[in-house]
Amino acid sequence: MQATPFGRDELIHEVANEIKKGKHLVLTGAIGVGKSSVLRESLKHIERRVSERRHFNPLTENAPQLTEEQRQCRRRSRNRVLIYITESQAKAQFVQIAKRLLETGIIKPSALHLAKRYDAIPHAELEWAELQRTVNRLGIRDISAAIIPAIYAYEGKVLVAVDDMTNLTPTQQAFWLAIYEHAQVVTCASSRKSGLNKLWWKMKIIDVPPLKPEAATALVRDYIAQQGMMIESPDLYIGHVVKQANGNPQAIMDMLSESAKERVVNKQQIRAMRHAAGVSYLDFTPVMILFGVAIVSTRYLAMGIGDTALYILAGIGAALFLAIRFLFMKGAGKASG
Ligand SMILES: Nc1ncnc2c1ncn2[C@@H]1O[C@H](COP(=O)(O)OP(=O)(O)OP(=O)(O)O)[C@@H](O)[C@H]1O
Ligand SMILES: [Mg+2]
Numbered sequence: 001m002q003a004t005p006f007g008r009d010e011l012i013h014e015v016a017n018e019i020k021k022g023k024h025l026v027l028t029g030a031i032g033v034g035k036s037s038v039l040r041e042s043l044k045h046i047e048r049r050v051s052e053r054r055h056f057n058p059l060t061e062n063a064p065q066l067t068e069e070q071r072q073c074r075r076r077s078r079n080r081v082l083i084y085i086t087e088s089q090a091k092a093q094f095v096q097i098a099k100r101l102l103e104t105g106i107i108k109p110s111a112l113h114l115a116k117r118y119d120a121i122p123h124a125e126l127e128w129a130e131l132q133r134t135v136n137r138l139g140i141r142d143i144s145a146a147i148i149p150a151i152y153a154y155e156g157k158v159l160v161a162v163d164d165m166t167n168l169t170p171t172q173q174a175f176w177l178a179i180y181e182h183a184q185v186v187t188c189a190s191s192r193k194s195g196l197n198k199l200w201w202k203m204k205i206i207d208v209p210p211l212k213p214e215a216a217t218a219l220v221r222d223y224i225a226q227q228g229m230m231i232e233s234p235d236l237y238i239g240h241v242v243k244q245a246n247g248n249p250q251a252i253m254d255m256l257s258e259s260a261k262e263r264v265v266n267k268q269q270i271r272a273m274r275h276a277a278g279v280s281y282l283d284f285t286p287v288m289i290l291f292g293v294a295i296v297s298t299r300y301l302a303m304g305i306g307d308t309a310l311y312i313l314a315g316i317g318a319a320l321f322l323a324i325r326f327l328f329m330k331g332a333g334k335a336s337g
Pocket of ligand 1 (some may be wrong): 029
């Protein structure tokens with residue numbers, strides 16, 4: 001929605017730098033914390049730099065003081081091909097990789113079981129609509145058997161950016177491991193499944209932290225202005241959203257889009273939001289059970305050792321317990337009703 005994510009400049013720089021170093025990377029963090037946004041912006045950042053360099057006098061890059069190795073390194077990064085995968089299904093992800101490799105001419109159509117005649121067509125003129133069905137019919141195994149040699153033979157760098165790999169299965173891991181050998185992979189994950197340790201070990205982990213309050217505030221203000229939301233007491237509202245969201249931009253967006261449905265957000269609604277959110281976080285059940293157990297066992301203990309004072313105390317505790325429980329149930333019932 002906005003041009004750049006709020007409060008992420010430093011992180012985007014860091015991620016872009018790590019990508020430029022050629023590392024496999026995974027951005028981790030809670031669901032909705034903004035991993036995908038940081039990855040997308042970092043990729044844009046690099047792509048911009050590469051295209052700037054392309055426009056800038058390329059002859060100087062081949063200046064004689066460069067060693068052959070340096071020159072090769074530059075050529076590889078100049079020939080970097082970005083494959084950005086937004087699909088979340090494994091099969092669709094592999095089809096998407098195949099599509100991009102066809103479009104960039106890195107793979108020959110015949111390698112993907114397409115008719116030989118397609119090999120003669122310049123890759124920029126290939127029509128995906130025509131090829132799609134055949135590629136879709138291939139299994140993950142066939143596709144990876146075709147794409148891995150193609151990536152390997154490519155004189156340049158293939159950067160595969162996968163929006164999210166949280167739900168990868170151990171079986172799919174094997175195919176990805178092969179890709180990791182010949183291409184650079186950058187991705188996001190909201191949790192770390194132990195079955196995927198082989199992949200995790202290959203990646204540098206960068207944690208995406210919650211937004212700082214200032215960035216969260218800027219995001220809320222920007223949204224309010226863009227949507228032209230009418231709010232009775234904006235500072236109260238903004239402070240409330242920022243506090244409730246705890247730095248999670250997805251939570252912020254959810255609250256904002258909910259409020260944006262109202263013609264005017266008034267104080268009462270702000271209070272109601274706070275109340276609903278507050279009650280849902282209060283779960284006294286475990287505490288109440290422990291409390292109950294403590295009271296009952298104290299009573300038996302008092303009876304056993306014949307301590308009247310303790311017995312009375314436990315009785316008072318039991319009465320208190322019932323009173324608190326009654327009040328709590330009533331309160332919770334009211335809030336959810
Ligand atoms: N720094 C930011 N500034 C403004 N908006 C942001 C920022 N980070 C994330 N958002 C917005 O918050 C939402 C969630 O962000 P994003 O999809 O990047 O999170 P995620 O961590 O990838 O979530 P998931 O775990 O669901 O994949 C998106 O609507 C995104 O545009
Ligand atoms: Mg994401």
